Amino acid sequence: MENQPEIIQTALSYLAQGWDLAQEWLLSPAAWSQFALLVVAFLAALWVSRKLRDPLTRWLTPAEDNDSIFAKARRFLAQFVPLLFPLLAYAFTDVGENITRSIFGSGAVIAFGNRVILFIAVRILVKEVVQDPLFKTIGKYFLIPIAALYALGLMGFVTAQLDATIVPLGNLSFSLLFLVRFLIIGGVIFWLGRWSNAQSTAMIQKQEDMRPAMRELATKASEIAIFGVAFLLLMNIMGISLTSLAVLGGAIGVGLGFGLQKIASNFISGVILLLEGQATVGDYVELDGGEAGTIVKMTARAAILETFDGRWIVVPNEDFITTRVVNFSDSGSANRYEAPFSVSYDTDINKVPDIIEAAVAKLDFVLDDPDGPDCELRGFGDSGIDFAVEFWVNGIDDGKNKFTPKVLFAIWNALKDNDIEIPYPHRVVEIKGSLPSDA
Structure with a gap:
């Protein structure tokens, strides 16, 4: 053993500890009683979840034409119905753990079962609840492996190894553990931000007393505010001082002054368009360059025109400010x-x-x-x-x-x-000289 590499020695020691733990559980009445309670809790949770799932789904699914705030809250909660089984199993095993600890003074087997239930809950969350492709990928390659390590009791060892692995980045450095936490917490916060943005956008678009341009501006402002708060919250949770981002902010400012000036110009032009309302979604416009179509979408960088043949033309917002634009819908229909x-x-x-x-x-x-x-x-x-x-x-x-x-x-x-003739071109042919006679 002394001549083996360190990683092999560590693996063998963990195997030895696992074998000792297995022998202890197999020969212990307390372990068998906990395992029995764990099986009963799993079966009870499975039976109750099957009985409650259909009625709960029907109650949390309002009519399609119901767009009230309570209906939206019910639809949001309906996404988490697949988590009913692991939540009930965790609750039942927690009761069983309290019983076994009061009788035998031990609950290691049920504690292990709780970790397995948590792994099942994370897997269901990623597979059935999360729909966004980006966050589904993050959950698949980060969240599920972390839950598996926690269930096997290896979380402490892996965490220590990740924390000891430092990634240098110029004058800055961070550990792999920090990077994993940043990805997981950031994914959750920005997923909630996207959901909040979708709800606020739907609410603003329903305000028919507002001009379309003001609705678009309010939508953009709420989007910036929501993701700005999400960014600040993420920085605060991760313990990153905003003063450390001053150098990055200066670099972005220089980039805007040189390479990104067109993007900044288009963004400011878009804000001006939304404030003035001279061109908004639904207007039929014709630009000086020959582009013509109905504005179907306005983004922070450009407006999208749909032509009569179904093609989309992306026109930078700056063109609406610096060139002549004919708006056929501005003064009326x-x-x-x-x-x-x-x-x-x-x-x-x-x-x-x-x-x-x-x-x-x-x-x-x-x-x-x-x-x-x-x-x-x-x-x-x-x-x-x-x-x-x-x-x-x-x-x-x-x-x-x-x-x-x-x-x-x-x-x-x-x-x-009315017997009125529509003319067509006439041509008079004059021939000079005599026509040739037939021989």
């Missing part, structure tokens, strides 16, 4: 368009405006307010007389709502019904 057409020179053009205006006014989407259809003479073309009818509609004439083609159909039918 009504917009004016025109449909050009031509008639033959043989037509009595004095009758055309009344005929076209009457035909277009019959269309159900054409508005009378702020003005009805207006047919105007535009000029005398090479092949015919040019007209155009102006009309107002409630919406945007885009790929989803093509108003102009329907107006052109109405113009075509009205002209045909």
Whole structure:
């Protein structure tokens, strides 16, 4: 044994201790009684959890259209119903441990069972309760192994080894134990932060008396506040002094001044847009660069436009401030368009405006307010007389709502019904000289 490596000697010593503990439990009436109580507690918890799970799930699941604060709290608690079995098992084994300690003065077997129950609870939490992919990964590779080490009684040894392993980082250094704690505590805090942010966002979006731009600004402000508090709470729990982050803050400031100035500019431009409300979610806009579409989302860095063919265009917020932007929805939902057409020179053009205006006014989407259809003479073309009818509609004439083609159909039918000819180009060919005669 003296010639073996230290790690092998340590492993053999733990095996020897485990064998002695197993012999002690196998030959002890107290150990057998604790094991019996542990089995009874497990079976009782399994039976009770199966009886309570369905009624509890139904009680904690409100109607889909119920969005009250109590309904949201019930839905949140319903996520933890899979933990009912380990919680009941832990409670029953705790009662059994108190009984065995009062009779035999020992409860090591039940204490071990409690640790196993805790491992089962952590596994259920990661597998069935946590839905976020990031936190599920953290739980799978950090939380479950830690619970397994605790259940086997190796937590103290592993903790000491992690605490003794120092990771240098420039002038700073930290232990692997600190890193593991930071990941676990940070994951829990920011998971709660994301849940709180989702609830606050849903509540703000329901405030219909607020302008859409103010709702977006309030949503961003609450998000910054929630995650700011989460960050400060994490720093306080981990014992990290905020003054130690002064150097990092200075480096970030320099980065913003040089490499990240565009990001800072877009962020500030986004705040200005939300405050002024000149462009917000739901508006149809056209930028100076040719980008056009409906704003479906506004982030801290950019606005996302959806075109009529379903494509998304990411436009930096700065472009809304520094370039010309046409907002078709800013002053109201009504917009004016025109449909050009031509008639033959043989037509009595004095009758055309009344005929076209009457035909277009019959269309159900054409508005009378702020003005009805207006047919105007535009000029005398090479092949015919040019007209155009102006009309107002409630919406945007885009790929989803093509108003102009329907107006052109109405113009075509009205002209045909009144025997008015729609011209097409004519060409006069003049041939100089005589035509060749057939031989």
